[in-house]
Amino acid sequence: MLSSFTRSLITLFFTLMMMQGVKAQYLYPALGKSVVDLKFKQLNASRNDSSRVRLLVTLSRHYYPRWDGSEGSDQYLDSAYFFAEKAVTLSTLLKDLKGEAQSTTMFALLTAAKGDVAKGEKAVLKAINLCQNQHFKYEEGEAWYYRGEIYENKADQLEKKGICFKKSYDLFRSVNAGREAAFVLKSVADIHLQQGHLQLAVNELHQVLNIYRKVKYPNTQYTYDLLSGVYRNMGNYEQALRYCLFSIDVATKNNDQEYLGDFYLKLAAINQDMNRYPESRKNLNTALKFAIKLKHEGMLLSIATRILGTYFAENHPKEGLINYQQTLKANHIHPDPDNLDHLKNLSSCYLQLHDYGKAQPYIYKIIELEEARNANDAHTAVNFATASQYFLKVGKFDQARHYLNKALVINQQSGTLKFTAILNYMLFQADSAQGKLSEAIKRYQLVKRQNDSVFNETKDKQFSALQVQYDTHKKEQNIALLTKQNQLQQAKIKERETQRNLFIGGLLLLIMISVLIYQQSRNNQRKNKQLQAQQEEISNKNQVLQQLVQEKEWLLREVHHRVKNNLHTITSLLESQTHFLEDSALEAVKNSQHRIYAMSLIHQKLYQADDVSTIDMAIFIADLVSYLKDSFDAPSSIRFQANLDKISMDVSQAIPVGLILNEAVTNALKYAFPKTHAGTINIVLKESSEGMISLEISDNGVGLPENFQSNHSGSLGLKLMEGLSRDLHAAYSLESYNGTSVLISFQKFTPMG
Numbered sequence: 233m234l235s236s237f238t239r240s241l242i243t244l245f246f247t248l249m250m251m252q253g254v255k256a257q258y259l260y261p262a263l264g265k266s267v268v269d270l271k272f273k274q275l276n277a278s279r280n281d282s283s284r285v286r287l288l289v290t291l292s293r294h295y296y297p298r299w300d301g302s303e304g305s306d307q308y309l310d311s312a313y314f315f316a317e318k319a320v321t322l323s324t325l326l327k328d329l330k331g332e333a334q335s336t337t338m339f340a341l342l343t344a345a346k347g348d349v350a351k352g353e354k355a356v357l358k359a360i361n362l363c364q365n366q367h368f369k370y371e372e373g374e375a376w377y378y379r380g381e382i383y384e385n386k387a388d389q390l391e392k393k394g395i396c397f398k399k400s401y402d403l404f405r406s407v408n409a410g411r412e413a414a415f416v417l418k419s420v421a422d423i424h425l426q427q428g429h430l431q432l433a434v435n436e437l438h439q440v441l442n443i444y445r446k447v448k449y450p451n452t453q454y455t456y457d458l459l460s461g462v463y464r465n466m467g468n469y470e471q472a473l474r475y476c477l478f479s480i481d482v483a484t485k486n487n488d489q490e491y492l493g494d495f496y497l498k499l500a501a502i503n504q505d506m507n508r509y510p511e512s513r514k515n516l517n518t519a520l521k522f523a524i525k526l527k528h529e530g531m532l533l534s535i536a537t538r539i540l541g542t543y544f545a546e547n548h549p550k551e552g553l554i555n556y557q558q559t560l561k562a563n564h565i566h567p568d569p570d571n572l573d574h575l576k577n578l579s580s581c582y583l584q585l586h587d588y589g590k591a592q593p594y595i596y597k598i599i600e601l602e603e604a605r606n607a608n609d610a611h612t613a614v615n616f617a618t619a620s621q622y623f624l625k626v627g628k629f630d631q632a633r634h635y636l637n638k639a640l641v642i643n644q645q646s647g648t649l650k651f652t653a654i655l656n657y658m659l660f661q662a663d664s665a666q667g668k669l670s671e672a673i674k675r676y677q678l679v680k681r682q683n684d685s686v687f688n689e690t691k692d693k694q695f696s697a698l699q700v701q702y703d704t705h706k707k708e709q710n711i712a713l714l715t716k717q718n719q720l721q722q723a724k725i726k727e728r729e730t731q732r733n734l735f736i737g738g739l740l741l742l743i744m745i746s747v748l749i750y751q752q753s754r755n756n757q758r759k760n761k762q763l764q765a766q767q768e769e770i771s772n773k774n775q776v777l778q779q780l781v782q783e784k785e786w787l788l789r790e791v792h793h794r795v796k797n798n799l800h801t802i803t804s805l806l807e808s809q810t811h812f813l814e815d816s817a818l819e820a821v822k823n824s825q826h827r828i829y830a831m832s833l834i835h836q837k838l839y840q841a842d843d844v845s846t847i848d849m850a851i852f853i854a855d856l857v858s859y860l861k862d863s864f865d866a867p868s869s870i871r872f873q874a875n876l877d878k879i880s881m882d883v884s885q886a887i888p889v890g891l892i893l894n895e896a897v898t899n900a901l902k903y904a905f906p907k908t909h910a911g912t913i914n915i916v917l918k919e920s921s922e923g924m925i926s927l928e929i930s931d932n933g934v935g936l937p938e939n940f941q942s943n944h945s946g947s948l949g950l951k952l953m954e955g956l957s958r959d960l961h962a963a964y965s966l967e968s969y970n971g972t973s974v975l976i977s978f979q980k981f982t983p984m985g
């Protein structure tokens with residue numbers, strides 16, 4: 233039992249390592265070499281004016297991202313500080329207030345990075361006050377962001393960091409700085425991930441992607457990476473895998489060699505979570521190639537650690553230790569003696585091998601370093617728990633209890649309930665070993681309640697999801713009732729055709745067997761004549777089959793034609809009822825007419841087309857939009873813009889897509905542009921190389937009401953769009969930013985055959 237918990241702790245440790253994400257992203261990334269060379273030439277040729285201040289600030293921003301905290305990169309921090317300090321001095325001398333605000337902000341950040349946090353905070357507050365007095369909103373957005381960056385990623389400082397980031401986001405939005413606003417919002421989502429607000433982080437990251445899409449920002453791989461991490465923490469490995477692959481695809485297209493290794497490392501972690509160890513090792517080998525190419529020792533050590541985890545998960549610690557040591561040697565990695573990750577790897581190996589004598593020095597070194605570090609983060613909690621495992625093994629129960637209690641205190645701040653249960657179970661073992669039966673029983677009952685809580689939380693989510701599916705299904709039944717008879721009729725026709733085809737196929741097979749038997753009984757002189765006769769007979773049968781196929785296609789066209797006529801009849805009946813209805817009832821009937829027309833238009837396209845199973849969506853969307861414009865008598869001040877890929881879609885997907893488009897365009901025409909308000913409705917339909925289809929209907933109208941929540945709105949149209957999106961297994965989002973945007977994305981269905 234103890235060894236299983238040891239493996240649980242080791243697995244949790246590796247998970248925490250992978251949750252750290254890729255290297256930090258920056259508001260202003262490092263520049264390319266040619267650009268830097270040009271900036272230095274401009275700096276050498278410049279005079280002491282405001283343009284020189286801007287160049288100094290730009291170079292300071294360039295060097296800061298190249299500093300990663302290691303001693304070897306301190307030169308970049310020194311260079312960034314040098315240029316920021318020069319910019320502050322010159323801007324103050326010139327009384328260049330905007331330059332002074334920007335340079336003081338950089339100087340504050342770099343001063344804090346060098347260790348003088350108090351001086352850095354004082355400087356950044358000075359920059360914020362200057363921006364507020366001069367109404368420099370963009371520069372104030374920068375200052376608030378860097379004010380937040382000065383705070384550490386500790387539980388007691390994350391709230392303050394988030395407040396600063398939110399102020400920065402609001403300021404960037406107020407001046408339409410889309411890229412900067414999206415970047416800061418991604419940082420807010422990262423904080424919510426660390427705080428455990430996972431659904432909030434998901435919503436914010438989808439909003440980030442929408443903003444990036446609108447401003448046509450290409451480097452979305454980092455957002456996809458973070459979104460993958462959030463879904464992984466939620467236990468939604470399907471979405472985690474999907475967005476991780478997106479990050480790799482975008483990084484590959486952008487030739488982002490520096491981060492591809494990190495993304496493949498994340499992909500390996502997800503596959504390991506799903507117990508797909510061969511795939512995980514394949515991903516790790518790919519990541520290893522990038523790390524070797526970049527000569528990135530930190531990444532190489534992370535990869536070696538993750539590979540070690542796969543061996544532990546398969547209960548092969550000896551082979552894992554050999555592979556770990558060989559990987560370090562082959563890549564000339566010499567970890568620092570005080571490297572906690574390396575010490576943790578070795579101690580975990582020896583604990584798994586039950587070689588407690590070799591584990592002892594590493595355990596005591598870990599304790600010494602953690603107590604000196606005094607970080608009290610998730611890694612500290614796991615390291616103390618690992619030390620406790622050692623003390624439990626060697627019978628030092630008081631020491632085990634001491635470090636377990638420390639780990640519990642840390643875990644209560646930012647840990648998980650699952651880890652709390654593991655720690656309490658280890659305390660139960662210590663109590664049991666020392667004969668403290670009363671305490672052991674209480675501890676065991678606590679562990680059971682905590683495990684039940686983890687189970688119930690998951691079960692509640694499953695029940696909620698099932699309830700939503702049930703409610704949606706009931707509403708969809710009312711809509712499906714109108715076409716049920718036609719579907720039954722079509723199914724009967726298909727069944728008769730199948731039976732007939734089987735009979736004909738069996739008959740042909742019997743004839744062919746008869747011909748072969750007859751052929752064998754003939755002598756060689758008549759063989760050529762028999763073959764010729766057989767070929768003529770097969771040709772005749774092919775003609776029969778061709779006629780049958782043509783007859784099947786004619787029958788399908790006739791079915792679609794009748795379905796279209798029936799739907800038009802229903803529309804006409806509804807139209808006749810409108811003369812006797814008023815207000816909300818009239819509007820409901822009109823909405824139903826539009827929905828029925830959208831379905832009937834699909835059947836019309838099917839019986840008119842050569843291919844009776846797929847729809848040309850570009851033509852269908854154009855016709856449907858034209859119909860809606862005429863139906864609502866849309867004024868000329870409302871323009872439609874369409875960006876549509878030529879996509880042929882199966883009828884099973886075309887109908888729900890058409891209904892979603894109908895609802896979104898109808899809502900835009902009715903509510904987005906009150907009175908004579910001018911505006912534009914954009915419709916974008918795209919298909920990726922992987923077969924992912926995305927449909928976005930957006931407008932620049934008045935947007936949704938403040939504090940609008942679609943799940944409480946009571947709108948049939950919104951619920952219909954959400955339900956149809958679930959039918960498509962599509963990701964669905966409704967956003968209100970400079971108007972309203974409806975976005976769905978789903979995998980294109982390709983019929984077999």
